[in-house]
Amino acid sequence: MEQFKSFITEAKEEKYRILVVSEKPDNNDLFHTAQRFVDECKKVDIPCYVLFASEAKIVDGKAFNADDKEGFEISRDDTIAIIRGSVASRDAGLDLVSQLEKLGICCINSRSTISMCADKYWTSLRLADASIPTPKTALVQSEDTLQASLDIIGEEYPLILKTLRGSKGVGVIFIESKRQLSSLLQLLWKQDETTEILLQSYIKSDFDVRVLVLGGKIQAAMRREVIKGDFRSNVSQGAKVKKYKLSDEEITICLSADKAVNGVWTAVDFIKNGKDTFVLEVNSSPGTEGIEEATGKNIIKELLTHFQNRENWRYTALEIGRLELVTLDGIGSIVANFDTGNSARCIIHADKYDIKNNVVTWEAQGKKYKNKLIKMAKWERGALAADVIERPLVLFDVDFNGTTYKNVKFAIDDRTEKTTKCLMNQEFMKQAKVMVNPSRKFVVTDRHDEFEIFDKTHDPQEEN
Helix, strand or coil, rough: CHHHHHHHHCCCCCCCCCEEEEECCCCCCCHHHHHHHHHHHCCCCCCEEEEEEECCCEECCCEECCCCCCCCCCCCCCCEEEHHHHHHHHHHHHHHHHHHHCCEEECCHHHHHHHHHHCCCHHHHHHHCCCCCCCCEEEEECHHHHHHHHHCCCCCCCEEEEEEECCCCCEEECCCCCCHHHHHHHHHHCCCCCCCCCEECCCCCCCEEEEEECCCEEEEECCCCCCCCCCCCCCCCCCEEEEEECHHHHHHHHHHHHHHCCCCEEEEEEECCCCCCEEEEEEECCCHHHHHHCCCCCCCHHHHHHHHCCHHHHCCCCCECCEEEECCCCCEEEEECCCCCCCCEEEEEECCCEEEEEEEEEEEECCEEEEECCCEEEECCCCCCCCEEEEEEEEEEEEECCCCCCCEEEECCCCCCCCCECCCCCHHHHCCCCCEEEECCCCCCCCCCCCCCCCCCCCCCCCC
């Protein structure tokens, strides 16, 4: 532990903060996994705050609970939000996740992944698309469509009824006859006519396996015995657990299931029937109590170590168009081409330029500008007969979609023959956390029908 602590202390630029987003428990104690985060973060001096979704407030870069006046600072640069499963039970909780994503906070997992995993039918569709073996599944929308749903999975009893949203084995019912099924559906819909139901074929198994996947790799696996007199194997329902060794095939299936829901940290549950493997669900908010007991691993410590590497942080990308407006400090607004094929550098057009005393003086649309020369950059232009060209490299602060990005490197080049006079590269798109839709233009900025280099309203500063 001291070695890990000193690693975090030495890598000052890599320090980060943990925001655990959870529902508020009925008593004063935190839920088990939320408490584990608090305890493990304290050991290695990582600031940690548990934000209760039902009373959360985010103002001026701080997250607050109702009884907290000081708050907890959050930033896209140093904060990871761990979203617990209880948050997905309410739309307001999911909206809080969206608010964090909009602020650029790295959320584990994204709202899209959380919603997908919370919706068992959506999950089953995603798994089917990825050719992952699952029990046959059908949605039941009304009593009139019940028989059609039974025909999809094959009307063979027993079968499993699930409410579309549920966790810890709650909302999962063993059905032994059509009479029982019809009666139960009537009761459920009488209590709440909006209750969403799905049916699954029953596959007998004496145990299930829970596998934690972190960053596209297997973190841990445990076997959970089916509870005596029950068909479920949830730890929260009293199931006994022990460590489980995965086969190569099972590893492949679990990693594919995690990938199908675009997970960062997930739990994949599967059962065995003979040699066959069937994935039951993917959980976007793994609990740690049972699996730490079964494997002897410190799951939370491993997760904190994993995210010490910023390359493992994943952000929700904002969809933008191929063309958007950016604002360059000292120049003004310009239509930029967000070129996903540009792995080199950002480029700004100049009709001509001159370099003297490490200052680049350049002209565009009859206006003159000056920037400090960073260096001369070389790159190849062209395909079959690539020419090596050399152009001056300068820095601009770039404002895009309400955020300012400091010291972005631009090469100054003649783009007279090009429609757009500014080209953004992959590095900037990664920094801005955007995803380009090549079929759209001006998704998040004002539309410009003319491709002039600078805004007509811009009045550049006079030269000295």
